[in-house]
Amino acid sequence: MQGGSRVRRWLILALLWGVALLFLIPFLWMLSSSLKPNYQIFEVPPRWIPNPPRWENYVEALTILPFPLYIRSTAIITLLTIAGHLLSCTVIAYAFARLRAPGRDFLFVVMLATMMLPYPVTMVPLYVLFNRLGWINTFLPLVVPAYLGIPFYIFLMRQFFLTIPRDFEDAARIDGANTLQIIGRIMLPMAMPALATVTIFTFQATWNDFLAPLIYLQRPELYTVTLGLQFFRSTYTTNWAYLMAASLVTTLPVIVVFFAAQRYFIEGITLTGVKG
Amino acid sequence: MSNARAVGGRRHSRNRLARREALTFYLLISPWLVGLLLFVLGPIVASLGFSFTRWDMLTPPVPAGLRNYVRMVDDRLFWQSLSVTVRYTLMYVPSELVGGLLLALLMNQVSAKGIRAIRTIYFMPSVLSGVAFVVVWMWLFHPEAGLINATLARVGISGPRWLVDPNTALTALWIMSLWGLGRTAVIYLAGLRGIPKELYEAAAMDGAGTWHSFRSVTLPMLTPAIFFNLVLSIISTFQSFTSAFVATNGGPLDSTLFYVLYLYRKAFQEFQMGYASALAWVLFLIILVLTLLVVRSGQWWVYYEGEER
Numbered sequence: 351m352q353g354g355s356r357v358r359r360w361l362i363l364a365l366l367w368g369v370a371l372l373f374l375i376p377f378l379w380m381l382s383s384s385l386k387p388n389y390q391i392f393e394v395p396p397r398w399i400p401n402p403p404r405w406e407n408y409v410e411a412l413t414i415l416p417f418p419l420y421i422r423s424t425a426i427i428t429l430l431t432i433a434g435h436l437l438s439c440t441v442i443a444y445a446f447a448r449l450r451a452p453g454r455d456f457l458f459v460v461m462l463a464t465m466m467l468p469y470p471v472t473m474v475p476l477y478v479l480f481n482r483l484g485w486i487n488t489f490l491p492l493v494v495p496a497y498l499g500i501p502f503y504i505f506l507m508r509q510f511f512l513t514i515p516r517d518f519e520d521a522a523r524i525d526g527a528n529t530l531q532i533i534g535r536i537m538l539p540m541a542m543p544a545l546a547t548v549t550i551f552t553f554q555a556t557w558n559d560f561l562a563p564l565i566y567l568q569r570p571e572l573y574t575v576t577l578g579l580q581f582f583r584s585t586y587t588t589n590w591a592y593l594m595a596a597s598l599v600t601t602l603p604v605i606v607v608f609f610a611a612q613r614y615f616i617e618g619i620t621l622t623g624v625k626g
Numbered sequence: 627m628s629n630a631r632a633v634g635g636r637r638h639s640r641n642r643l644a645r646r647e648a649l650t651f652y653l654l655i656s657p658w659l660v661g662l663l664l665f666v667l668g669p670i671v672a673s674l675g676f677s678f679t680r681w682d683m684l685t686p687p688v689p690a691g692l693r694n695y696v697r698m699v700d701d702r703l704f705w706q707s708l709s710v711t712v713r714y715t716l717m718y719v720p721s722e723l724v725g726g727l728l729l730a731l732l733m734n735q736v737s738a739k740g741i742r743a744i745r746t747i748y749f750m751p752s753v754l755s756g757v758a759f760v761v762v763w764m765w766l767f768h769p770e771a772g773l774i775n776a777t778l779a780r781v782g783i784s785g786p787r788w789l790v791d792p793n794t795a796l797t798a799l800w801i802m803s804l805w806g807l808g809r810t811a812v813i814y815l816a817g818l819r820g821i822p823k824e825l826y827e828a829a830a831m832d833g834a835g836t837w838h839s840f841r842s843v844t845l846p847m848l849t850p851a852i853f854f855n856l857v858l859s860i861i862s863t864f865q866s867f868t869s870a871f872v873a874t875n876g877g878p879l880d881s882t883l884f885y886v887l888y889l890y891r892k893a894f895q896e897f898q899m900g901y902a903s904a905l906a907w908v909l910f911l912i913i914l915v916l917t918l919l920v921v922r923s924g925q926w927w928v929y930y931e932g933e934e935r
Binding site (some may be wrong): 373442464469475560565580583586600604608 | 650652657658662665666669676729732733737740744745746747749753754755758762764765770773780805808809813816818828861866867868871872878886890891893899902903906909913914
């Protein structure tokens with residue numbers, strides 16, 4: 351019995367690692383291709399270890415198009431969006447979690463319903479609106495909505511606030527603290543894990559966003575990394591080594607953050623996925 | 627008399643406190659209310675309005691009655707895009723559900739420590755941007771030098787031309803999307819880990835085998851998570867855009883023309899804002915009906931512990 355279950359365990363592990371290898375292969379292929387000189391790229395059968403590795407691919411891929419500029423733009427948009435989400439969503443989430451008001455539960459349901467709204471429905475009118483405001487070809491359509499609260503993150507923060515005991519707030523209120531002070535001094539320090547989750551999710555979603563920048567940023571000098579990569583792909587279709595190098599470099603920040611903060615990533619995703 | 631007044635006074639001050647609290651509530655959520663009006667409700671109404679006009683954004687909109695909706699009936703590409711999207715959803719959503727569940731069940735057989743590295747690897751593809759994700763797969767799918775066909779060639783199979791063949795392009799996009807399966811698996815794994823051990827012990831005492839305890843404990847306990855992910859998955863798969871936009875631009879021969887890609891073309895390449903809005907509303911209604919159907923079906927198969935929700 352014991353031996354049988356050990357064999358079973360090893361079989362399962364072998365299977366899991368087999369699948370893991372399948373998941374890893376595209377990454378390895380990306381890395382390997384990015385270092386190949388052009389004549390090795392189309393070699394059949396392909397070799398895995400480029401010989402010699404051509405590091406210049408990275409320099410050339412990132413200078414044919416101004417990728418440093420794209421990275422800068424994306425970083426600006428991402429930082430402003432993160433700041434917006436942290437500011438707006440915590441305050442709104444606190445209100446939904448703690449304050450009683452007529453219509454609160456109804457508004458909460460409305461908020462949950464808007465999470466289900468397909469983006470294409472508002473796509474055209476939003477473009478018309480931002481066009482009228484003169485915001486096309488600026489970062490404003492990408493950044494300003496972040497300061498007005500995002501239902502998903504409000505929901506996430508609210509769920510977290512609900513788990514914090516009220517006693518701390520009551521004590522602070524007796525000491526004469528107002529609501530904003532309570533949020534800032536009592537709730538936020540205790541909500542660090544939730545704030546980290548919001549930050550990381552926002553970072554990933556904004557850094558990787560494609561459709562919104564595609565619609566609002568039409569001038570190449572304003573491109574984000576995803577637009578730059580797509581532009582690169584449509585202009586230099588056959589230069590796979592450069593494309594892989596550019597993909598890797600523009601993805602690197604997200605991968606690094608993912609490894610550094612995996613816990614929050616996975617906990618956040620399961621928090622929202624399992625508990626509904 | 628005086629007693630009544632005292633009660634009245636207390637009620638009065640309690641009312642004032644409640645009013646203050648309500649006021650604070652509305653003050654704090656006011657950014658969201660502004661956003662709701664400006665970026666959600668306003669646009670929804672506007673979108674419906676636009677859908678009854680013909681509008682190129684250069685000249686003022688012209689009232690068109692129901693013409694945009696009638697036009698869809700004879701629009702070959704509308705039906706093509708709808709069919710592509712439905713077929714893709716039918717391929718992706720069940721495979722995501724079954725694949726994610728299988729991986730999660732396997733991972734659940736191993737201790738949390740032993741699984742950490744594997745879990746990281748499974749999850750990694752889903753942190754990539756859609757564009758980078760697709761660009762890598764375009765290279766993997768390259769008909770001659772791509773890793774997939776080069777590997778197939780080694781064992782004597784001449785692989786399909788994947789993204790450049792109208793018969794296989796949609797399948798290729800589907801295979802590509804399975805690379806992101808790990809995310810779903812990780813969600814289900816957390817659901818599995820949350821099932822109380824006592825339930826399995828009780829099932830074992832009743833003489834339940836592996837299959838039986840899976841059927842009567844694991845699956846029912848997991849249905850809320852499955853349900854939630856199913857709803858979200860249908861909604862988001864119906865709105866697929868990036869993979870086709872980057873990899874195939876809807877081709878070859880419109881074989882990967884996703885609905886939202888067609889809508890995007892009408893709106894932002896041909897500037898037919900009225901028609902695009904009508905397309906958006908039809909999509910909205912389809913998604914709404916599908917979601918309601920799934921939610922309705924939930925009462926037959928979703929198990930809520932204690933049924934107190």
